[in-house]
Amino acid sequence: MTYDGVVIGGGVMGSAIALRLAQAGQRVLVLEKAIPGAEASSAAGGILGPQMEGEHDDPLFRLALASRDAYADFAAELRELSGVDVGWRRCGLLRTSAAGEDAGPLEARLAWQRQAGLPIDALSGDEARRLEPSLSPAIERALFFPDEAMVEPRKLAEALPLAAQAAGATFRRAQVRRIITEGNRAAGVELDGDRVAAGAVIVAAGAWTSKVEGCGIPVDAVRPVRGQMASLRGAGPALSRVVFTSRGYLVPRADGTVVTGSTMEEAGFEKRVTAGGLARILGNATATLPALAHAEVTATWSGLRPCPKDGLPLIGAGPLPGLFLASGHHRNGILLTPETARLLAKAFVDGRDPAELAPFSPLRFAR
Numbered sequence: 190m191t192y193d194g195v196v197i198g199g200g201v202m203g204s205a206i207a208l209r210l211a212q213a214g215q216r217v218l219v220l221e222k223a224i225p226g227a228e229a230s231s232a233a234g235g236i237l238g239p240q241m242e243g244e245h246d247d248p249l250f251r252l253a254l255a256s257r258d259a260y261a262d263f264a265a266e267l268r269e270l271s272g273v274d275v276g277w278r279r280c281g282l283l284r285t286s287a288a289g290e291d292a293g294p295l296e297a298r299l300a301w302q303r304q305a306g307l308p309i310d311a312l313s314g315d316e317a318r319r320l321e322p323s324l325s326p327a328i329e330r331a332l333f334f335p336d337e338a339m340v341e342p343r344k345l346a347e348a349l350p351l352a353a354q355a356a357g358a359t360f361r362r363a364q365v366r367r368i369i370t371e372g373n374r375a376a377g378v379e380l381d382g383d384r385v386a387a388g389a390v391i392v393a394a395g396a397w398t399s400k401v402e403g404c405g406i407p408v409d410a411v412r413p414v415r416g417q418m419a420s421l422r423g424a425g426p427a428l429s430r431v432v433f434t435s436r437g438y439l440v441p442r443a444d445g446t447v448v449t450g451s452t453m454e455e456a457g458f459e460k461r462v463t464a465g466g467l468a469r470i471l472g473n474a475t476a477t478l479p480a481l482a483h484a485e486v487t488a489t490w491s492g493l494r495p496c497p498k499d500g501l502p503l504i505g506a507g508p509l510p511g512l513f514l515a516s517g518h519h520r521n522g523i524l525l526t527p528e529t530a531r532l533l534a535k536a537f538v539d540g541r542d543p544a545e546l547a548p549f550s551p552l553r554f555a556r
């Protein structure tokens with residue numbers, strides 16, 4: 190069988206793109222070297238926090254905001270198609286600042302986001318503790334973002350391949366060795382001892398994107414940045430909102446556990462949980478919520494973020510006809526999934542990138 194599109198990588202990006210392409214009537218195959226969703230996509234905190242992450246009002250901020258605001262419908266659609274509740278909640282997010290910390294970054298964010306008309310509140314430490322009573326008394330001020338949200342990444346990573354298959358996409362376990370070209374056009378992929386012909390190829394291989402031979406971008410365009418995480422259970426009153434500090438974050442899960450992270454490490458493709466990494470994230474967690482000192486550590490893990498060289502994701506047509514990329518979403522790939530999938534599928538079907546994708550065109554690396 191010849192496919193209209195072959196997607197390399199079954200993380201949230203590849204699976205969501207396959208879902209949108211299948212819904213658009215395309216015959217699509219996802220090739221995943223391991224288990225769909227088991228890499229960065231399952232390692233994530235699941236914070237949908239564009240206002241927390243955004244330094245300026247720019248195209249990436251607007252893409253992230255649109256993606257956050259698409260999540261309510263996206264989660265409902267995934268539940269309908271896959272039967273999996275991805276745990277989306279508009280829970281709000283607190284960015285706290287403790288005694289002795291520079292309040293400048295919070296003030297700058299408050300100023301530009303107020304000017305842009307975005308919902309944001311400045312709170313005293315006591316006001317923050319009225320929202321989250323277990324916050325440390327050392328917290329002196331906070332920003333509150335009422336529209337920020339969260340999702341459970343492992344459930345999202347489970348739901349997306351099921352939804353894509355329900356819509357008609359096929360998934361196969363295989364490692365892609367290289368992209369095949371015919372007459373200067375992407376025409377399929379080579380696997381170990383096999384070939385798959387396709388009208389087009391979409392590279393959504395996360396931190397491994399630059400390693401896919403023939404993907405058309407330099408090896409340093411997307412690199413892995415390791416993040417370590419821990420899950421904690423059973424310590425005092427439950428947390429209701431995402432809490433961010435200058436050193437990390439805490440995310441409440443529906444089962445009462447708190448997920449905390451994370452590090453940003455240049456460690457190549459080595460996924461490892463280290464003593465130093467854990468000391469940092471647990472130190473931040475217990476300084477922020479002192480009751481967590483008595484919590485049980487139920488799991489630790491790490492994942493590789495696909496970090497783009499210039500800070501912007503790569504979404505859209507690649508340097509060859511029939512070649513597309515959706516990668517480099519770094520710290521915000523869960524957040525950016527709905528809009529990336531929608532826009533990439535539009536680029537694929539229309540044969541040209543929509544205007545919103547111009548700042549993220551992979552061609553900036555190919556030139």
Ligand SMILES: Cc1cc2nc3c(=O)[nH]c(=O)nc-3n(C[C@H](O)[C@H](O)[C@H](O)COP(=O)(O)OP(=O)(O)OC[C@H]3O[C@@H](n4cnc5c(N)ncnc54)[C@H](O)[C@@H]3O)c2cc1C
Pocket residue numbers: 197198199200201202203220221222223224225226227228229230231232233234235236237363364365366393394395396397398401415416417418450451491492493494495515516517518519520521522523524525
């Ligand atoms: C610790 C941590 C915390 C994070 N927290 C958040 C958060 O709170 N909010 C947020 O929005 N984002 C967060 N992120 C970022 C987010 O997880 C990623 O940006 C997103 O998951 C990237 O999705 P992806 O599909 O591109 O990559 P991945 O999930 O890594 O998927 C890529 C897939 O491609 C496969 N693959 C690679 N090469 C090949 C090949 N040659 N052949 C076949 N298959 C191949 C891999 O096996 C993998 O499954 C976090 C990431 C980490 C690591």
